[in-house]
Amino acid sequence: MGKKLSGKDLIKLGFPKNNSINVTLGQINRYQKRVKKEKILIEAKKVLLNPEAYKGDGVWGKIAESLLDPVNVTKQKLNTHRAPFQIYGENEIDDQAKYQLFDALKLPISVAGALMPDAHVGYGLPIGGVLATKNAVIPYGVGVDIGCRMCLTIYPVKVSYLKGKKHQLENILLEHTKFGMYETHKIKHDDPIFERDEFKTIPLVKRLKDKAYKQLGTSGGGNHFVEFGVISILDINNEWDLPLGDYLGVLSHSGSRGLGANIAKRYTYLATKQCPLPKHVQHLAWLDLNTHDGQEYWLAMNLAGDYARACHDNIHKRISKLLGEKPIVKIDNHHNFAWKQEVNGEECIVHRKGATPAKKGELGIIPGSMTAPGFIVRGLGNTKSLQSASHGAGRVLSRRQCKTTLTQSAIKKELQNHDVSLIGGGIDEAPMAYKNIETVMKNQQELVEVIGKFTPKIVRMDR
Structure with a gap:
């Protein structure tokens, strides 16, 4: 018997001559490389004899599935018609972003969609794209930075403190x-997040635990930030009974770091293998939630979202301690995530790729740019937008366009004009790279109502 496990070994064991052999070899090669062949064969025999007992197991669950109910890999075709959709601020959105949504609406799993007024081109779904699907999740419909989110804390401190x-x-x-x-x-x-079962039972996630621990309380590059600014409470009927006026605030924007990126990469690959699509829409490959990989991605995605929340909590706790103040209000919300939600009377999976949840009464934060205000909002529960709103101002210039058309001196002048102090921040995150947030907010008055405003004053980004 050779040292390396082969298909012949599995056939000798009694495995059927079908795709279960490829699945088993793939799982063993990925997760059991250092385990002795004899030990693997003993465990494989147990799975073969009683696959039901191994359903949901991190390593053997997929093998059990291949024996009980193999995933049917068939080439998928787009429908000729689109699922119902709504576009907000259509005149402010480039055609390419619209076409990306139109392609997604033709997926056989699509139920409904919407495009937010900050929308622009992304991978898979456009940024600002919302898509409801039937019992399926699209890893690239969620995005690479799973659970990227906003977090705002308000302090009972006079804004003169900022100067x-x-x-x-x-x-x-x-x-x-x-x-x-x-x-x-x-x-x-x-953080209690590291005690979660997913870090023990999902092999990929288990491998990423050390990295996640090291990166806790940190932010990524690109448009991620931590800012001090002025909070203006504008609604007398606000949820916290705060008097109208100005307060010191801290706003952060970042996601699930390397943990989320690696989860997205792995399950996108699995989705493309299980769901072959025409080349131009391959990024929209999905995982059926009834499959082992679909269920595992759902668990990993939710863990990554909770990890992103833990990172923000850590950032804000550190700052609160240094300020010597306790916040009186905390508001936070995900984007780049998928939720189970009722759409037209049936449970669907609603993907929000760069879009804010806005069910009736739900609070959220929609930032502008480093010189433009952000807004504290309350959702109006608009069903046409799938109870969603924009996640920010949205880009009007790509990163490449910023580097070829903008100058550091122009950015410096813009910062001075708005009395903003910047630490870090590349030219690709210049204020001029973003749409006018006031226009974006006007285009979603039927989606959210404004409770307050956040005006950035000291901004920290990646260098």
Whole structure:
């Protein structure tokens, strides 16, 4: 008997001569490389004799599925008609983003869709795209940065503090927030998230635990930020009974770091193998939620979303401690996520790729740019938008266009005009790269109502 497990070994064991052999070899090669062949064969025999007992197991569950109810891989075709959809702020959205949504609406699993007024081109779904599907999840409909989210804390501190303590606040952001692929905190904080079963039972996630622990409380590159600014409460009937007026606020934007990126990469690959689509829409490959991989992705995605929340909690706790103040209000919300939600009387999976949940009474934050205000909003529960709103202002210039058309001196002038202090931030995140947030908000008045405003004053981004 050779040292490496082969298909012949599995056939000798009694495996049927079908795709279960390829599935078994793939799983063993990925997750059991260092396990002795004899031990693998003993376990494989147990699975063969009683596959029901192994359903849901991280390593053997997929093999059990291939024996009990093999995933049927068939080449998928797009429908000739689109599922119902609604576009908000259509005149402000480029055609390519619309065409991306139109392709997604032709998927055989699509039930309904919407495009938010901040929409622009992305991979798979456009950024600002919302798509409801039937019992299926599209990893690239969620996005690479799973559970990317906003978090805002409001402090009972006069805004004069921003000018009087400007250097101290800049130092807090410079020394105590970490950005990009390699920066991590010297003093690590623990979090209950690391006790979750998914870190023990899903092999891919188990491998990523150390990385996730190191990156806790850090932010990514690109458009991720932590900012000090002025909170203006505008609605007398706000949920916290705060008097109208101005307060000190901290706003952060980031996601699930390397954990989410690796989950997205792996399950997108599995989706493309199980759901072959025409080449131009291959990024829209989906996982059936009744399959092992679909269920596993759903668990991993929710873990990544909760991890993103833990990162924001960590960031805000550190800053609160340094300020010596307790926040009086905290608001946060995901984008880049999928939710189970009723659509037209049936449970669907609603993907929000760069879109904010906005069911009736739900609170959220819609940021502008480093010089434009963001908004605290309350959802109106509009069913045509699938109870969604924009996740920001949305880009009007691509990163490449920024680098070829904008200058550092123009950015500096824009920051000075708005009295904004910037730490880090590349030219591709210039304020001019973004749509006019006021126009975006006008185009979604039937989706959300404004409770307050956040005006950035000290901004920290990746260098």
